[in-house]
Amino acid sequence: MTVHAQAAPAKVPAVRLKITEIFHSIQGEGLTAGVPTVxxxxxxxxxxxxxxxxxYAFTGGEYVELPAILSRVAAFATSHVTVTGGExxxxxGCLELLSALCDAGHQVSLETSGALDVAPVDRRVVRVLDLKTPSSxxxxxxxYANLDLLQSGxxxxxxxxxxxxxxxxxxTARRYDIASRACVLFSPAFGLLDAATLADWMLADRLPFRLQLQLHKLLWGEVPGR
Ligand SMILES: C[S@@+](CC[C@H](N)C(=O)[O-])C[C@H]1O[C@@H](n2cnc3c(N)ncnc32)[C@H](O)[C@@H]1O
Ligand SMILES: Nc1nc2[nH]cc(C(=O)O)c2c(=O)[nH]1
Ligand code: SF4
Ligand SMILES: [Mg+2]
Structure with missing residues (x-):
């Protein structure tokens, strides 16, 4: 009987992402501010x-395969994980990363500029969508189509x-009725708008929105990896 050599299974290339940093800190922004987060x-x-x-995240970075990202995250033994950038x-590969982090049991949030479609993002992920203001x-x-895809949380x-x-x-918040779909956060650009001035404007206008300060900068100043 002739034995035919079996063709080796095609190798599926591992998903890899270009990473600037993976670090453990206190969540400085949004609804979970104060919570230890990777x-x-x-x-x-x-x-x-x-x-x-x-x-500093615009360029450089190193390619890391998905399993290695997951084990670096797991090493911090921390439930909350935020995927950010850059964009x-x-x-x-970001979509696969987000799903894999959810599958691993993490509570995952995504910080995104609002310039890219969030439709394919895993439903388990909390989306923190920035709407870029004129001065940006x-x-x-x-x-703006992203606003129609927002979910509770x-x-x-x-x-x-x-x-x-x-x-x-x-x-803009009024025109798109954003408060009925998501929590609205107003954040001063660090060092550019006085937080107390912003708070006074919000109170004077009876805005039912949340003032957000970047807690990590109040704790440690403006340093990478914090
Ligand atoms: C660095 S960005 C990365 C995620 C994504 N590119 C974005 O813009 O949402 C994370 C968050 O930091 C905010 N941010 C960046 N520079 C800031 C500054 N100087 N003061 C306050 N927030 C800032 C962004 O607006 C965004 O909400
Ligand atoms: N501590 C801390 N909290 C954060 N929340 C969102 C951040 C971001 O850069 O997206 C961030 C950050 O850079 N540091
Ligand atoms: S979208 Fe804007 S704030 Fe976010 S990383 Fe890019 S340049 Fe920075
Ligand atoms: Mg930051």
Whole structure:
């Protein structure tokens, strides 16, 4: 009897993502501020917001395969995980990463600029959607169709630099009735808009939105990996 050599199974290339850093910190933003969290920061962003505090993630980074990312995250033994960047959705493998983190039992959130479609994001992930304000210089990139995809627990964030941004954010939140779909966060651009001034504007206008300060910067200043 002739024995035929079996063809080796085709090798499926492992998903790999370009990573700037994976670190353990206190969640500084959004509804879980204060909760110990692991951050996975993906490299690269197609936007250039004027105030961006993470320009060091635009370039560089190292490719890491998905299983290695999962074990680096697991090593921190922490339930909450935030995938951020750069713009995480700019890498196709981000979708698989998000699902794999959920499958591993983590409570996962995604920080995204709102410029890319969130439709394919795993339903188990909390979406923190930034709507870029005029002073960011990237307002034209906002994908408003994303607002129709928000689910309970999701958050919409406006980072504000001045009064014109504030007025625009109030009007935009009203026009799209965002508060009925998600928690609305108003955050001062760090060092550019005084937080107390923003708080006074919000109180004067009786806004039912949440003031968000970047807790990690109050704790440690503006340093990478925090
Ligand atoms: C660095 S971005 C990464 C995720 C995504 N690219 C985005 O813009 O949402 C994470 C969050 O930090 C916010 N952020 C960046 N620079 C900031 C600053 N100087 N002050 C306050 N928030 C800032 C962004 O608006 C965004 O909500
Ligand atoms: N501590 C801490 N909390 C954060 N929440 C969102 C962050 C981000 O850069 O997306 C961030 C960050 O960079 N550090
Ligand atoms: S989208 Fe996010 S990472 Fe990109 S420039 Fe704007 S704030 Fe920075
Ligand atoms: Mg940050």
């Amino acid at each position: 951050f996975v920061r993906l490299t690269g962003c197609p936007l250039r917001c004027s105030y961006c505090d993470t320009a 995480p959705l700019a890498q196709a 210089g990237e307002c034209a990139r906002n994908l 999701d958050q919409v964030k406006f980072v504000l630099t001045d009064r014109a941004d504030y007025d625009w954010a109030v009007e």
